[in-house]
Amino acid sequence: ELERMDMLDRRANIDIPEFYVGSVPAVTSSDVHAVGKTSRFVGICILKEKCGMRTKFILRNVVDNQGMEVLYDMYDPTLLKVEVLRLEKRLDEHLLYLRDAQDEYSTFDLNMEPEILPEGAPVPVNDVKVTLKPRPWYARWERHELQGVANIDEHTNDKKRRKAERLATPWEKYDLMKEYRKSIPEEEQKEIFAEVYSQLHQLEMTRKKMKRKRTFVKPTKLA
Numbered sequence: 644e645l646e647r648m649d650m651l652d653r654r655a656n657i658d659i660p661e662f663y664v665g666s667v668p669a670v671t672s673s674d675v676h677a678v679g680k681t682s683r684f685v686g687i688c689i690l691k692e693k694c695g696m697r698t699k700f701i702l703r704n705v706v707d708n709q710g711m712e713v714l715y716d717m718y719d720p721t722l723l724k725v726e727v728l729r730l731e732k733r734l735d736e737h738l739l740y741l742r743d744a745q746d747e748y749s750t751f752d753l754n755m756e757p758e759i760l761p762e763g764a765p766v767p768v769n770d771v772k773v774t775l776k777p778r779p780w781y782a783r784w785e786r787h788e789l790q791g792v793a794n795i796d797e798h799t800n801d802k803k804r805r806k807a808e809r810l811a812t813p814w815e816k817y818d819l820m821k822e823y824r825k826s827i828p829e830e831e832q833k834e835i836f837a838e839v840y841s842q843l844h845q846l847e848m849t850r851k852k853m854k855r856k857r858t859f860v861k862p863t864k865l866a
Contacts, residue, residue: 646695647835651842653718659725664688665733665769667751668702670715671724681723684713685753689738703741705750710742728757732768734790743780744773744792786810 653659662668666688674682686702689712693699698717703710715722741749748771760767772793775784784792785799786807799807815821 647839649696650718651839653720654843655846657722657724659717660727662688662727662730663732663766664691664736664738665731666727667729667755669724669726669728669755670702670713670722671726672715672719673721673723683753684711685728685751685755686711686713687738687741687749687751689741703738703749704753705746706753708746710746710749712742726757728755730758730760730766732766734768734770734772738791739781740775740784740787740789740792741773743775743784745776748773783807 660668667685668688669683669685671681671683673680684702684704686704688700689703690701691698696718699714700717701712701714703712705711770791772791774794775792775798778798780798783803785795785803789795
């Protein structure tokens with residue numbers, strides 16, 4: 644409960660929008676070494692892990708032919724603004740394999756304009772399949788059940804394939820305790836949502852009122 648209170652207090656100071664692995668956010672944060680004391684980074688979200696105050700996410704972009712990644716804590720007080728420039732999902736739970744993929748899959752314009760989805764529209768799923776570079780790789784991707792990679796078999800011989808089959812853990816998807824530890828029980832969800840919804844709704848209404856005030860321009864009287 645104390646953690647939820649801290650999260651709500653943080654959300655009262657910064658709007659943290661919905662985004663997923665595969666979305667393209669832009670994060671503005673405090674940086675004492677940057678001009679203007681702030682820095683802004685745009686990139687594709689390749690990992691989003693943990694929950695609550697410990698939620699972290701990684702953004703990746705290729706800038707000047709150099710792959711760059713920034714790890715953020717979702718509720719870090721140094722975050723000043725989080726914008727979602729492209730809201731979408733991918734086929735896999737993480738996109739860490741983009742580190743071994745062609746640069747084109749991780750390259751985004753730093754001045755990218757937001758892509759607005761119609762209100763109420765479902766979050767689109769991008770089913771693109773990336774092409775990996777030849778080995779060495781960041782990880783043994785043939786041991787992961789990846790749906791978003793097109794050419795793993797081209798870089799995997801029979802020996803590696805047999806070892807991947809031996810090390811596979813297909814039973815984990817039936818592990819109820821593992822799923823329980825990763826999620827919040829339904830009975831607790833109802834209690835949490837009842838406590839949090841009213842406060843988040845009030846914050847949202849306050850932000851909408853402030854936005855209308857900022858966009859309102861008082862008409863001038865014609866002579």
